[in-house]
Amino acid sequence: MRTAVLRFRAHQVIKRPNEAIDRVYTLKEGWACRSVMFQDGRRQILSFMLPGDTICVEGICVEDYALPYQARALTDVTLCSFSPTRLHDVVFASEQQREFFARYVLEQKALAERRLADIGRRRAMGSLAQLVLELFRTLSARGLAEGTVIDFPLRQEDIADALGLTPAHVNRTLVLLKRRGVMEISQSKLRVMDMAELLATAIDN
Amino acid sequence: MRTAVLRFRAHQVIKRPNEAIDRVYTLKEGWACRSVMFQDGRRQILSFMLPGDTICVEGICVEDYALPYQARALTDVTLCSFSPTRLHDVVFASEQQREFFARYVLEQKALAERRLADIGRRRAMGSLAQLVLELFRTLSARGLAEGTVIDFPLRQEDIADALGLTPAHVNRTLVLLKRRGVMEISQSKLRVMDMAELLATAIDN
DNA sequence: CGGCCATTTGAAGCATGTCAAATATCGTGG
DNA sequence: CCACGATATTTGACATGCTTCAAATGGCCG
Numbered sequence: 001m002r003t004a005v006l007r008f009r010a011h012q013v014i015k016r017p018n019e020a021i022d023r024v025y026t027l028k029e030g031w032a033c034r035s036v037m038f039q040d041g042r043r044q045i046l047s048f049m050l051p052g053d054t055i056c057v058e059g060i061c062v063e064d065y066a067l068p069y070q071a072r073a074l075t076d077v078t079l080c081s082f083s084p085t086r087l088h089d090v091v092f093a094s095e096q097q098r099e100f101f102a103r104y105v106l107e108q109k110a111l112a113e114r115r116l117a118d119i120g121r122r123r124a125m126g127s128l129a130q131l132v133l134e135l136f137r138t139l140s141a142r143g144l145a146e147g148t149v150i151d152f153p154l155r156q157e158d159i160a161d162a163l164g165l166t167p168a169h170v171n172r173t174l175v176l177l178k179r180r181g182v183m184e185i186s187q188s189k190l191r192v193m194d195m196a197e198l199l200a201t202a203i204d205n
Numbered sequence: 206m207r208t209a210v211l212r213f214r215a216h217q218v219i220k221r222p223n224e225a226i227d228r229v230y231t232l233k234e235g236w237a238c239r240s241v242m243f244q245d246g247r248r249q250i251l252s253f254m255l256p257g258d259t260i261c262v263e264g265i266c267v268e269d270y271a272l273p274y275q276a277r278a279l280t281d282v283t284l285c286s287f288s289p290t291r292l293h294d295v296v297f298a299s300e301q302q303r304e305f306f307a308r309y310v311l312e313q314k315a316l317a318e319r320r321l322a323d324i325g326r327r328r329a330m331g332s333l334a335q336l337v338l339e340l341f342r343t344l345s346a347r348g349l350a351e352g353t354v355i356d357f358p359l360r361q362e363d364i365a366d367a368l369g370l371t372p373a374h375v376n377r378t379l380v381l382l383k384r385r386g387v388m389e390i391s392q393s394k395l396r397v398m399d400m401a402e403l404l405a406t407a408i409d410n
Numbered sequence: 411c412g413g414c415c416a417t418t419t420g421a422a423g424c425a426t427g428t429c430a431a432a433t434a435t436c437g438t439g440g
Numbered sequence: 441c442c443a444c445g446a447t448a449t450t451t452g453a454c455a456t457g458c459t460t461c462a463a464a465t466g467g468c469c470g
Contacts, residue, residue, distance in 0.1 A: 044322035120369025164325025
């Protein structure tokens with residue numbers, strides 16, 4: 001079934017917008033993201049992809065889909081490569097698998113819409129807290145958290161592009177959180193020092 | 206197959222968050238929206254639903270899904286009500302229908318993610334222009350546009366909640382567009398007076 | 411005609427953006 | 441292992457888009 005293990009270096013483009021989805025990938029190691037670019041260089045990150053995520057799920061659902069975003073490695077990544085049609089057959093072989101797959105896609109959709117609400121209706125402090133909690137939850141669920149610490153390879157610019165903010169402002173907000181003893185990023189690790197306070201921050205900002 | 210025609214009045218809630226999806230609807234007449242509410246009353250509209258759209262598609266894909274948003278009528282609406290399981294069987298009867306359905310869901314997902322990029326990386330003028338163009342395109346495709354005019358029942362507050370703005374600011378932006386002779390809203394109609402200019406506005410803002 | 415709701419407008423404040431410089435961190439080659 | 445260059449973070453001063461709040465105006469429906 002699995003036909004190859006691929007590697008990309010940090011910042012490399014995995015799939016271009018509108019490119020044919022001839023292969024579908026699962027992310028084995030490293031972080032990636034889906035993003036859209038504007039002509040003038042502005043970037044919006046639609047979602048982060050963590051180990052266990054599927055890249056270009058759309059290829060499993062339909063044929064000849066014009067990908068409305070680009071997929072890019074944020075760190076060095078290793079991928080498992082699959083044939084979309086073969087994967088399609090596997091997924092739709094049993095009703096149970098189909099529903100499992102559907103749940104994954106719907107979860108991703110819900111995640112994007114939570115982000116939409118965060119950007120639209122929260123201040124920087126609130127949406128940043130929400131983003132961190134989301135990453136924390138996901139990594140924990142996949143057994144990739146070490147207690148109160150997670151690997152965190154994102155640059156502040158990546159966070160900014162995910163939240164519709166400026167790197168400068170993300171920095172100021174992170175500094176605030178560190179000063180308050182809520183959380184701290186250093187050496188590609190994120191440490192939550194006061195989870196209760198982080199949850200509170202996420203809710204009322 | 207179709208078991209009932211339902212009506213809701215403007216502003217009524219069609220489906221609450223976390224409510225069981227015991228029925229799935231198609232929107233026959235009127236406009237609705239999907240939105241999330243915060244404790245303090247802030248609202249983010251995730252998407253507008255126009256005649257022809259399906260409300261609570263999730264019910265077709267999986268069982269026992271916890272709806273992460275609320276569905277609400279924006280105008281008086283008439284719906285066709287369906288049993289999710291029956292609809293499921295119909296959709297997955299043939300490969301062709303399944304793919305058609307998948308395309309619809311992916312289109313909705315892409316639409317939400319365009320909105321995400323609009324809110325995150327455009328100014329009020331740009332995202333407003335994008336929104337109007339999107340509505341225009343969709344209504345045209347469904348044969349519901351009258352040349353350069355469309356029905357437009359949204360209040361400025363609805364637009365604000367969709368774009369993460371304030372009603373006051375939406376108003377100022379609309380006034381600007383009217384003064385520039387680009388477009389105009391009045392009497393629940395939207396008239397595009399200069400489509401080229403509207404497209405330009407959408408791109409470089 | 412009257413009441414209600416939506417729109418419009420103004421003045422002031424604030425969150426975030428912009429730009430630029432200083433500092434820290436990281437990877438790499440010597 | 442160190443030094444260097446490149447890249448990322450941090451910080452400051454200032455600009456601005458958008459918000460807030462409140463009041464006035466306008467439109468629609470019973």
